[in-house]
Structures are given as C-alpha cells and as structure tokens.
Amino acid sequence: MCSSFLFIGILVCVFSISQTLNTCDLPARGSPYFPKNFSFGVATSAYQVEGGWNSDGKGPSIWDDFTHNYPHMIKNGATGDVSADSYHRFDMDLAALKELNVSHYRFSISWPRIFPNGDISSRNQMGIDYYNDVIDKLLANGIEPMVTMFHYDLPSEIQKIGGFANPLLIPKFVMYATELFEDFGDRVKIWMTFNEPLVFCKASYAEARYPPLVDVPGVADYLCVDHTIKAHAAAYKVYKSRFYEKQRGKIGMALDSYFFLPKLNETEASHRALQFNIGFLAHPIFHGGYPEIMVKDIETNSLNEGRIASRLPRLEGYWKEIVKGSADFFALNHYTSRLIKRSVDPTFMNPSFERDTDVDETVDPTWLNGGAPWLYCVPEGLEGMLKFIREEYNNIEVIITENGWGDSGELEDDNRIQYLKSYLQAVLNAIHDGSHITGYTYWSLVDNFEWANGYTARFGLYAVDMNSPKRERTPKKSAGYYNQVIKSNKIVNEVDMYRLMKNQFVTKR
Numbered sequence: 001m002c003s004s005f006l007f008i009g010i011l012v013c014v015f016s017i018s019q020t021l022n023t024c025d026l027p028a029r030g031s032p033y034f035p036k037n038f039s040f041g042v043a044t045s046a047y048q049v050e051g052g053w054n055s056d057g058k059g060p061s062i063w064d065d066f067t068h069n070y071p072h073m074i075k076n077g078a079t080g081d082v083s084a085d086s087y088h089r090f091d092m093d094l095a096a097l098k099e100l101n102v103s104h105y106r107f108s109i110s111w112p113r114i115f116p117n118g119d120i121s122s123r124n125q126m127g128i129d130y131y132n133d134v135i136d137k138l139l140a141n142g143i144e145p146m147v148t149m150f151h152y153d154l155p156s157e158i159q160k161i162g163g164f165a166n167p168l169l170i171p172k173f174v175m176y177a178t179e180l181f182e183d184f185g186d187r188v189k190i191w192m193t194f195n196e197p198l199v200f201c202k203a204s205y206a207e208a209r210y211p212p213l214v215d216v217p218g219v220a221d222y223l224c225v226d227h228t229i230k231a232h233a234a235a236y237k238v239y240k241s242r243f244y245e246k247q248r249g250k251i252g253m254a255l256d257s258y259f260f261l262p263k264l265n266e267t268e269a270s271h272r273a274l275q276f277n278i279g280f281l282a283h284p285i286f287h288g289g290y291p292e293i294m295v296k297d298i299e300t301n302s303l304n305e306g307r308i309a310s311r312l313p314r315l316e317g318y319w320k321e322i323v324k325g326s327a328d329f330f331a332l333n334h335y336t337s338r339l340i341k342r343s344v345d346p347t348f349m350n351p352s353f354e355r356d357t358d359v360d361e362t363v364d365p366t367w368l369n370g371g372a373p374w375l376y377c378v379p380e381g382l383e384g385m386l387k388f389i390r391e392e393y394n395n396i397e398v399i400i401t402e403n404g405w406g407d408s409g410e411l412e413d414d415n416r417i418q419y420l421k422s423y424l425q426a427v428l429n430a431i432h433d434g435s436h437i438t439g440y441t442y443w444s445l446v447d448n449f450e451w452a453n454g455y456t457a458r459f460g461l462y463a464v465d466m467n468s469p470k471r472e473r474t475p476k477k478s479a480g481y482y483n484q485v486i487k488s489n490k491i492v493n494e495v496d497m498y499r500l501m502k503n504q505f506v507t508k509r
C-alpha cells in the first residue's frame with residue numbers, strides 16, 4: 001500500500017501510519033537510546049524452521065508423529081517436514097542474520113537429531129555436525145549463539161515411556177544436556193534448558209492440543225512441570241560442577257507469561273495470576289519452592305475434591321535445594337496481556353489449572369489484535385512484567401528471549417513495526433526505571449510452522465515462499481525497521497520509517 005512515492009501516496013501513507021500508531025503506542029520515558037552493548041537478536045526453534053525431518057539419521061519426534069498422524073488437528077494439515085528448510089538452507093538464514101546486523105541468534109537443538117531414539121546409545125554424528133556448522137558460521141560472523149536445548153520436539157521413544165509424565169525424563173534430559181555441553185560448550189555461552197514449560201505441559205498434558213494429547217488437567221500438567229524443573233536443575237548442577245570452570249557460560253530457562261493487568265483495581269487478582277503463571281517456575285528457581293499461594297490453594301482444593309494429597313507435587317528437600325538458584329539470568333518470552341479480576345462464579349473445569357488460579361481473563365476491545373487470535377498489542381503489559389521481575393526476583397539480569405507479532409504474511413507489515421516499536425519502548429522504559437535488561441530477541445527470523453496454526457500465523461521478519469522448493473526469503477518492511485533500530489541503537493521514529501518506504505534496505509533474494 002505504501003510503496004508508491006507520488007505526493008498523494010505519501011499523504012495516504014502518513015495518514016495510515018499515524019492511524020496505526022494510535023492503536024498500540026506507549027509513551028516514552030528517559031533516553032531513546034539502548035545501553036551500550038545491549039544485544040539485539042532474533043529467534044527460531046528446530047521443529048518450526050528446520051525441516052529435514054528424517055535427514056541424516058535424525059529420529060522421529062512427537063511433532064513428526066503428531067503432524068503425520070493427526071493432520072486434522074493442524075490448520076490445513078500442515079507439517080514441519082520441510083518448513084523453511086533451515087536444515088538444508090542455513091546459509092540463507094545466515095545471510096538474513098547478517099543483513100539484519102543482529103548480535104545474537106537464538107535457535108534450538110533437535111534432541112532426536114543428536115540422540116535419534118532419545119538415548120545416549122543412539123548418538124548421531126551427522127546431527128552434531130550440523131549444529132557445529134551453524135555455531136561456527138554464526139561466530140565467524142560475530143553473531144553469538146543462544147541455544148535452547150528443548151523446544152517441544154521430544155524424541156518419540158521417550159514419549160513411549162510416558163515422556164514428561166515419567167521421572168525417567170530427568171536422567172534422559174541430563175544425558176542429552178551433558179552431550180550438548182561436551183559438543184558445543186566451548187563455543188556456546190548462553191543456554192536455555194527448556195522453552196516455556198507451562199505452555200507445553202498444559203497443551204500436551206491438560207488440554208490434549210499438543211502431543212501426546214493427554215487430557216488430565218490439574219494433575220498431569222503439574223506433574224510435567226515438576227519433572228521439567230527437576231530436569232532443568234539437574235542439568236544446571238552438572239554444568240556448574242563439570243563444565244563451568246572451563247566453559248564459563250550461563251544457563252536459564254525460557255519462561256513465558258502474559259502480563260495480567262488489574263481490572264477495576266483488582267491488584268490482588270493480578271498478583272495471584274502472575275504467581276500462578278510466571279511464578280510457577282520462577283519462584284522455585286529464584287526463591288525455592290512453588291509459590292506459597294499455589295501450594296496452599298491447590299492443596300485445599302485437592303482435599304475438598306476428596307483426594308488424599310495435593311495434586312501439586314511436593315518440591316522439597318534435595319530437589320528444592322538444587323532448583324533454588326538454578327538460573328544465571330531470567331530468559332523471558334512475552335507477547336501479550338489480559339485484564340484480570342477475581343472470578344466470582346468459576347465455571348472452569350474441575351480440577352484444572354484455571355480452576356486453581358481462579359481469575360477471570362478479558363481483553364480490552366481497543367487493543368490491536370494480531371493474526372494469531374490470542375495476540376493483542378499491549379506494550380504496557382511488558383513494562384508491567386519487567387517491573388514484576390525487577391521487584392519479585394531481586395532485579396536479576398533479564399534477556400527477552402521471545403517477543404513478536406503474527407499476521408497473515410504481508411510484506412508491508414506496519415502493524416508488526418508498530419508492535420515492535422511499542423514493545424521496545426516498554427523495554428527502554430523498564431531500563432529507565434532500573435531493570436537490568438541486557439538483550440531483546442524478536443520472534444521470529446523467518447516465517448515458520450506455528451504449531452497447531454500451521455502456516456496461517458506468520459511471525460517472521462522475513463517471508464518464506466513455502467510453495468517454492470528453494471524456500472526463498474524476502475525481507476518484510478519490519479526487517480528494515482529492526483535493522484535501523486539495531487544500527488542506531490535506539491527506537492526509530494516515523495521519519496526513519498519513511499526512509500524505509502524508499503526501500504533502502506529491501507533486497508529481494
């Protein structure tokens with residue numbers, strides 16, 4: 001729409017941009033500049049971008065099985081079999097990363113590429129070679145690798161013995177993590193063990209939306225979180241005792257949460273929702289033990305339901321000790337917010353996480369909505385979340401490891417630019433207020449397989465032609481915008497956006 005530079009065209013563009021700006025803008029506080037050495041990056045995950053689902057000895061993951069066996073549960077029956085084909089076309093991703101001028105790239109390693117059946121006995125050198133190549137190329141281009149060990153693609157064989165519902169997950173994960181430290185730890189200095197445990201534990205074990213399609217809410221999801229946090233802490237302990245002295249890296253876990261803005265001044269409800277969501281994993285890691293309010297209320301609910309013990313497993317003794325302090329930074333994935341009040345008449349399924357949390361979530365009808373139905377632009381929510389972390393977790397270092405906007409794939413993606421601009425402003429405002437934030441990571445580098453939404457919600461700064469065998473990447477307008485932010489180390493204003501419209505950045509590959 002804004003590609004023409006005729007006089008009238010400019011007027012139309014100016015008008016349409018200022019219209020868009022009003023919908024999710026955030027007033028600035030303090031300096032427009034990011035701190036020196038602030039790290040800008042982009043993120044992807046293995047199943048979502050790699051393709052090569054059975055290449056070079058890779059074993060099947062639960063997402064391979066799910067997409068192949070339950071196509072009706074994914075929009076248009078899509079799969080990640082090829083996706084952006086980054087397994088065969090990493091050089092195209094590298095070219096985009098260089099063009100953006102990012103300082104870091106967050107990607108995940110596919111467990112079944114390293115151990116095709118999940119176990120150490122199945123070590124696959126070709127999978128290891130692929131990631132060595134990725135890491136070496138990033139470093140050769142001055143881009144820091146940030147590696148997630150697990151982003152949903154569990155080896156199928158581990159699922160056959162119960163996956164995250166079986167405590168055997170813990171030693172299996174520790175062996176996998178140890179292999180990664182041994183193979184890549186000389187060059188990878190920032191690790192995340194798991195991506196968004198609460199998301200995958202709920203979707204996989206309580207809501208039957210993700211594999212293995214278990215539907216035991218308020219029980220199996222809690223068990224899954226418990227095993228995940230223990231596996232994380234055990235891997236952290238191995239790193240500290242065996243690898244840290246030589247490798248000197250840091251480890252976190254990517255935690256996701258909406259922010260919960262109090263509706264009608266219900267701050268207690270907002271705090272409660274935060275403890276149940278971000279606090280579920282962050283409290284044990286930074287303070288020890290699950291949040292008291294969860295322990296107390298879930299036990300009460302469980303006893304009232306006629307059970308003999310709480311549905312929330314105990315995190316005590318050895319485990320409580322080793323979980324406490326098991327992260328060197330706060331890896332935050334944050335996209336959107338909800339308005340919250342205490343629910344008066346809960347109709348949630350009993351038992352369930354929602355019933356235990358016992359709050360009502362709504363959205364403000366004026367919030368700009370994205371291509372993904374859950375995604376609203378609420379930048380003040382990111383500011384609130386960063387304030388909560390600052391106050392609740394002793395102002396620990398935060399790296400924003402995911403934040404992004406989905407749409408239907410347009411190249412003239414003004415709403416993405418607006419979202420990015422406002423959320424970056426939230427980061428700057430929080431830094432101004434004293435938060436220790438050292439990096440920001442946009443999700444995602446390229447359009448990719450968006451889980452059950454298939455390819456219908458696109459988050460990339462680069463479009464990928466999913467119909468072409470070569471999977472060409474084309475920068476969207478937002479890629480140029482982000483590039484300008486990175487180059488100038490500050491939030492870029494409307495004047496610079498007009499420059500972008502002259503296509504200074506865009507080079508079609």
Ligand code: GAL
Nearest residue numbers: 045195196199256443450459
């Ligand atoms: C996150 C997830 C990513 C991506 C993103 C956009 O929760 O970690 O894999 O799908 O949401 O929906």
